[in-house]
Amino acid sequence: MNLDIRTEELERGTLLYIGGEIDAYTASQLREALLPLTEKKGANVVVDLSNVNYIDSTGLGIFIGALKSAESHESYLKLTGLNERVKRLFSITGLDEVMDIEEEEEAQ
Amino acid sequence: MEKEVIDHIEMKLPARAEYVGVARLTVSGIASRAGYSYDDIEDLKVAVAEACTNVVDHAYKHDGFMGLFCDLYEDKIEIVVSDRGQSFHFEDIKRGLGPIDAEKPIEDLKEGGLGLFLIDSLMDEVEINGETGVAIVMTKFLQRDGREPDVNGIPTKNAQKQQ
Numbered sequence: 001m002n003l004d005i006r007t008e009e010l011e012r013g014t015l016l017y018i019g020g021e022i023d024a025y026t027a028s029q030l031r032e033a034l035l036p037l038t039e040k041k042g043a044n045v046v047v048d049l050s051n052v053n054y055i056d057s058t059g060l061g062i063f064i065g066a067l068k069s070a071e072s073h074e075s076y077l078k079l080t081g082l083n084e085r086v087k088r089l090f091s092i093t094g095l096d097e098v099m100d101i102e103e104e105e106e107a108q
Numbered sequence: 109m110e111k112e113v114i115d116h117i118e119m120k121l122p123a124r125a126e127y128v129g130v131a132r133l134t135v136s137g138i139a140s141r142a143g144y145s146y147d148d149i150e151d152l153k154v155a156v157a158e159a160c161t162n163v164v165d166h167a168y169k170h171d172g173f174m175g176l177f178c179d180l181y182e183d184k185i186e187i188v189v190s191d192r193g194q195s196f197h198f199e200d201i202k203r204g205l206g207p208i209d210a211e212k213p214i215e216d217l218k219e220g221g222l223g224l225f226l227i228d229s230l231m232d233e234v235e236i237n238g239e240t241g242v243a244i245v246m247t248k249f250l251q252r253d254g255r256e257p258d259v260n261g262i263p264t265k266n267a268q269k270q271q
Contacts, residue, residue: 001126023129023132023161024160024161024164025125025126025128025129054150054153054154056154056158056161056226057161057220057222057223057225057226058223060222061219061220061222064208064217064218064219065219067214067217068217071214071215072215085147085150089154092226092229092230093207093208093222093225094207094210095208097210098208098214
């Protein structure tokens with residue numbers, strides 16, 4: 001039931017790989033991994049969600065919090081690798097309008 | 109005339125975050141058995157998880173339980189998630205319900221409050237009953253080729269007529 005979390009250092013910032021299901025139980029793990037990264041001034045934080053097959057409002061809330069944190073710390077947050085389902089929830093809630101979400105051709 | 113319930117399933121779960129996934133997977137199994145499409149099952153999973161998360165977050169000061177009730181009909185599934193904790197004022201919450209407004213500055217965005225909006229978006233009918241505790245009643249129709257619910261989400265007249 002835990003998230004699979006890995007980080008990779010980029011030249012200026014961090015690539016955060018998340019895998020698993022982001023819900024009420026696991027959302028705090030995402031918050032703990034993601035929030036500190038956005039608190040470094042000028043940091044470039046890319047979150048790869050290719051292996052996330054489920055997300056709900058608790059997970060979306062973490063990304064809203066991270067976006068706010070990035071805004072106030074002058075860092076930069078970007079999401080990538082969203083599958084159709086995950087992308088759908090971002091667009092129903094309108095979050096895709098305020099977040100930088102990288103569109104990419106279907107991998108695999 | 110209400111159509112008959114084909115099957116009724118109920119569960120009582122501890123109102124804790126680690127059980128939200130259990131409720132979600134249970135509903136996924138039931139909906140899959142009932143013939144729902146992949147996308148509809150995913151919608152049901154999110155809606156049920158949102159309702160359960162709501163119970164976990166708001167209903168109890170201390171440990172309590174959440175109830176999950178599923179009624180399967182020929183053409184729909186009705187799911188009730190209930191608790192016996194503090195009821196909340198749905199009307200107040202409903203006023204603030206909606207997607208994110210991209211016009212607003214980022215610092216004004218709220219981390220919470222998207223759950224009920226998602227339930228409303230993903231299910232065909234949603235009702236909240238809140239006398240002693242809260243029960244969220246959510247309905248999703250089973251889509252079959254050439255036989256969809258009409259625009260009001262009500263089963264077709266012919267189907268209702270029998271009895």
